[in-house]
Amino acid sequence: MVTEEGKKKQAALQAEIAKRVAGYKREQEQLLGELASVGVHIDMVNRLPMVPTKDYVQAIPILARHLRKTYSEATLESLARTLATQEAKQYWDELVEMYRSNRNRVREGSGDFTMGLAAAVAAACPPGRLDELIELVRDTELPHRVLLLTPLRKRRGKDPKIAQLIDELRHDPALAKEINSWKILSKQATSRTH
Known part of the structure; x- marks a missing residue:
């Protein structure tokens, strides 16, 4: 049985989540409109990493472009994670540059942009660029290097x-x-x- 104090905490948490979600939707209005114009209909980009890539492959150029814009940490992480796919390999150099340049990023709020970038760098790595991925794995200054291991584990x-x-x-x-x-x-x- 939930106590009155527990109910209040639960209600406060739900209100905070609703406020955060509303903020994501507001900041993503333009992006969501662009995605809808290519047939990708979602209520916020934070849900897109849970969708099979084949359902949004036509939107990858839009997502890559928006990755360079100013968004909340959670939205940026979600954008990066949408590019954690081989279909985004043409953006690999940009993803690597962003990953390196954000190595000392201070997180604000929920989400972790550098974690999303590490996942994208690993998944989008073109097969002929494994030596460069290995260099990244060996760079102890980079965050979330463990995520870079996935393509190496497979090979x-x-x-x-x-x-x-x-x-x-x-x-x-x-x-x-x-x-x-x-x-x-x-x-x-x-x-x-x-």
Whole structure:
């Protein structure tokens, strides 16, 4: 049973959420109109990362353009996460530049723009640019580097160079927990020395 104090806290939380959502919708009016003009009908962009990319691929240029505008941290994170797809690979250089230039960004409110950028950089990485992604993973000054591991994890069983890199990164304090949680592939089991 919820106490009166619990009900008040719950009501205050719901009011705060409603206020935040209304703010997102207000700041996104122009963006939502542009998305609707290409057939993407949503009530706020923060929901778009939960939609399959095939349902909004035609809107990727609009989303990439709006990523450079001034929005709340949560909206910027959502915009970046909408670009966490191979269909956004033509924007990879821009995403990397934004990720690097926002490395010391101070978060304001809910959301984390640099986290969204890290996810976008990893997912949109063109196959021929893995060496550059590896440079980013090794840059200990970048936030959320663990998110950059996804494309490497997928290729570690196919590429001995990446398998060796993963073994090296296994000792990086920011990456060790994630890497050590991965299943050891049979090829790795024989090559590991520790």
